[in-house]
Every structure is written in C-alpha cells, then in structure tokens.
Amino acid sequence: AQKITQTQPGMFVQEKEAVTLDCTYDTSDPSYGLFWYKQPSSGEMIFLIYQGSYDQQNATEGRYSLNFQKARKSANLVISASQLGDSAMYFCAMRENGNNRLAFGKGNQVVVIP
Amino acid sequence: DARVTQTPRDKVTEMGQEVTMRCQPILGHNTVFWYRQTMMQGLELLAYFRNRAPLDDSGMPKDRFSAEMPDATLATLKIQPSEPRDSAVYFCASGLVAGRYVTEAFFGQGTRLTVV
Numbered sequence: 001a002q003k004i005t006q007t008q009p010g011m012f013v014q015e016k017e018a019v020t021l022d023c024t025y026d027t028s029d030p031s032y033g034l035f036w037y038k039q040p041s042s043g044e045m046i047f048l049i050y051q052g053s054y055d056q057q058n059a060t061e062g063r064y065s066l067n068f069q070k071a072r073k074s075a076n077l078v079i080s081a082s083q084l085g086d087s088a089m090y091f092c093a094m095r096e097n098g099n100n101r102l103a104f105g106k107g108n109q110v111v112v113i114p
Numbered sequence: 115d116a117r118v119t120q121t122p123r124d125k126v127t128e129m130g131q132e133v134t135m136r137c138q139p140i141l142g143h144n145t146v147f148w149y150r151q152t153m154m155q156g157l158e159l160l161a162y163f164r165n166r167a168p169l170d171d172s173g174m175p176k177d178r179f180s181a182e183m184p185d186a187t188l189a190t191l192k193i194q195p196s197e198p199r200d201s202a203v204y205f206c207a208s209g210l211v212a213g214r215y216v217t218e219a220f221f222g223q224g225t226r227l228t229v230v
Contacts (some may be wrong), residue, residue, distance in 0.1 A: 033216075033217060035219070044223050045224075093157075099169065100145055100162065100169075100211060102147070104156060
C-alpha cells in the first residue's frame with residue numbers, strides 16, 4: 001500500500017512567488033517522521049527539512065517550511081520566494097514503525113520561470 | 115564539508131558481470147541506507163545498517179545482491195551476476211541516530227549503473 005502520496009502534476013511557478021507541494025501519508029504508528037528532499041536535474045538528493053510527529057511547531061529551514069497537519073495526515077512543503085535554482089523534483093518521505101526505513105513518494109516536479 | 119561519497123559515479127557493464135558499488139558515509143554517522151531509483155519504481159530501499167549491523171535487507175533480491183559494512187567508513191553493495199533490469203541509480207545515504215530515530219539522512223551523488 002502506498003504510504004506517501006504526492007499526486008500534483010508538474011508545476012510552473014513564477015520566480016519570487018511561493019509554492020506549496022502536497023504530501024499526504026498513511027500510518028497508524030503514533031511516532032513517525034517526515035522528510036523532504038530536492039532532486040535537481042543533476043540527480044543528487046538534497047535533504048531539505050524534517051518534521052517529527054511529536055514536534056509541536058512546524059519545521060522551518062530558511063525558505064523551506066513544512067505545513068504539518070497531523071489530523072489530516074498532511075505534510076506540505078512550502079518554498080517561499082522561489083528562485084530559478086529551485087527547479088527540481090521534490091520528494092516526501094516517511095519514517096515509521098519504530099525503525100529508520102524511509103519510504104518515499106513519487107515526487108513533485110517544479111519548474112521556476114523568470 | 116561533510117558529505118557521503120559514492121564510487122563509481124557511472125558504471126557500464128555487461129550482463130553477468132559482478133558490480134561493486136562503494137559508499138563512504140559521513141564520519142560519525144551510525145546509520146547507512148542503500149536505495150535504488152528507477153523511473154518505474156521510484157526510490158526503493160534495498161538495505162540499511164545501524165552500527166554496521168544489517169537491520170533490514172528485505173528490499174534486496176537475495177540471490178544476486180549483497181550489502182556489507184566491513185568497517186564504519188565503508189559500505190558496499192554488490193551485484194553478482196548483474197542483469198539489464200538492475201540498471202538504475204543506486205544511492206547510499208547516511209544518518210545519525212541519536213536516541214531511537216534518524217532525523218536527517220544525507221545522500222551521496224549516486225552510482226548510475228547500466229547493464230547491457
């Protein structure tokens with residue numbers, strides 16, 4: 001069963017605007033963690049941000065923030081003031097079940113246009 | 115600048131040959147993951163180690179794949195014999211488990227494997 005769902009089609013975003021990438025997850029484990037990664041066309045996987053299920057506040061890292069809505073099982077990534085270099089695939093991943101496996105979604109494609 | 119180092123970056127091999135991919139995790143990290151990425155399947159976990167012990171290799175085809183950590187600075191993924199369907203990008207990632215869980219995991223640049 002799909003644990004992480006990322007279903008948005010490819011997105012075009014105007015430079016300097018904010019973009020929200022959707023991620024919903026499925027777990028019955030009360031303790032879990034959510035990760036976001038960026039994969040530019042060069043192919044590397046870049047860790048962006050982490051949110052633990054017990055964290056009281058939404059995680060933020062520079063221009064990245066995570067809109068964590070636990071009841072809705074949603075962990076959307078918000079990129080503020082997008083830049084041309086933000087063009088990439090973005091992957092949401094979840095750690096659950098008392099271990100450290102990361103299960104990844106299929107990704108969201110973002111293209112930032114000037 | 116701490117990073118995960120993978121070698122080789124690219125590998126083209128003939129079907130039936132042995133392939134060995136190497137990973138040097140970030141110094142001090144105690145958890146190592148091997149992932150495979152294909153267009154069809156996305157990112158799949160093959161194996162992961164904690165403190166050099168294999169904790170989960172259920173995602174790995176056992177008949178041809180093997181993963182080891184001979185020491186804390188080296189993880190290897192071996193395919194023998196290789197098949198065209200093994201063509202993919204193989205990523206190694208490392209993380210630090212403080213307490214029970216990893217809260218960040220850093221990926222290497224991957225090994226692009228092509229089996230012809």
